Amino acid sequence: EVQLLESGGGLVQPGGSLTISCAASGFTFSSHSMSWVRQAPGKGLEWVSHISSTSGTTYYADSVRGRFTISRDSSKNTVYLQMNSLRADDTAVYYCARLAIVRGVPQNFDSWGQGTLVTVSS
Amino acid sequence: EIVMTQSPATLSVSPGERATLSCRASQSVSSSLAWYQQKPGQAPRLLIYGASTRATGIPARFSGSGSGTEFTLTISSLQSEDFAIYYCQQYNNWPPWTFGQGTRVEIK
Numbered sequence: 001e002v003q004l005l006e007s008g009g010g011l012v013q014p015g016g017s018l019t020i021s022c023a024a025s026g027f028t029f030s031s032h033s034m035s036w037v038r039q040a041p042g043k044g045l046e047w048v049s050h051i052s053s054t055s056g057t058t059y060y061a062d063s064v065r066g067r068f069t070i071s072r073d074s075s076k077n078t079v080y081l082q083m084n085s086l087r088a089d090d091t092a093v094y095y096c097a098r099l100a101i102v103r104g105v106p107q108n109f110d111s112w113g114q115g116t117l118v119t120v121s122s
Numbered sequence: 123e124i125v126m127t128q129s130p131a132t133l134s135v136s137p138g139e140r141a142t143l144s145c146r147a148s149q150s151v152s153s154s155l156a157w158y159q160q161k162p163g164q165a166p167r168l169l170i171y172g173a174s175t176r177a178t179g180i181p182a183r184f185s186g187s188g189s190g191t192e193f194t195l196t197i198s199s200l201q202s203e204d205f206a207i208y209y210c211q212q213y214n215n216w217p218p219w220t221f222g223q224g225t226r227v228e229i230k
Contacts, residue, residue, distance in 0.1 A: 047219040059217040108156035108213050112165040
């Protein structure tokens with residue numbers, strides 16, 4: 001069974017930093033791209049960042065580019081999101097999501113973690 | 123960036139009735155369209171991918187159709203557990219992967 005377990009969320013002041021993690025199990029971690037998707041309170045889903053299966057390629061939403069960094073550690077089956085210069089509008093539940101792969105090309109998000117809440121407030 | 127637009131924002135349906143949800147893409151996404159269900163306090167769950175293929179374990183009352191820019195999610199006979207928010211998402215042109223704003227299906 002695929003499991004994605006996020007951790008590390010919490011309260012941080014504006015301008016501060018936080019790193020959240022996603023521990024994966026139940027599948028071959030090195031075969032899948034991974035993404036972070038967030039959801040502000042009462043709002044819809046927003047894709048944030050993506051990392052390829054080999055860590056060779058990363059992508060970021062315009063809203064976080066230059067402030068957030070995605071990485072992965074295959075020895076720990078874990079994906080990270082380092083968030084710097086946090087703003088109030090970064091407040092959201094952050095979900096880790098696995099991408100389905102077809103002929104090596106990332107597709108839809110086929111598994112999701114339960115999410116971790118990041119609150120940016122003074 | 124491909125913009126996904128869902129309609130209606132809220133759909134009021136009685137249990138046992140059919141629900142039809144729409145999703146439109148600002149440009150063609152071929153059949154690279156997924157639907158997700160989200161219940162309060164829970165993570166999204168994949169329902170449909172490839173516009174019309176049900177994910178593992180999804181009941182047959184859920185069906186998807188469409189291609190290009192117009193897509194539909196149909197729930198043939200609403201059960202109590204189907205009242206939730208539904209999101210469409212395109213994965214034809216990325217980054218970014220983009221979602222619709224969601225359709226809330228509520229009890230009439």
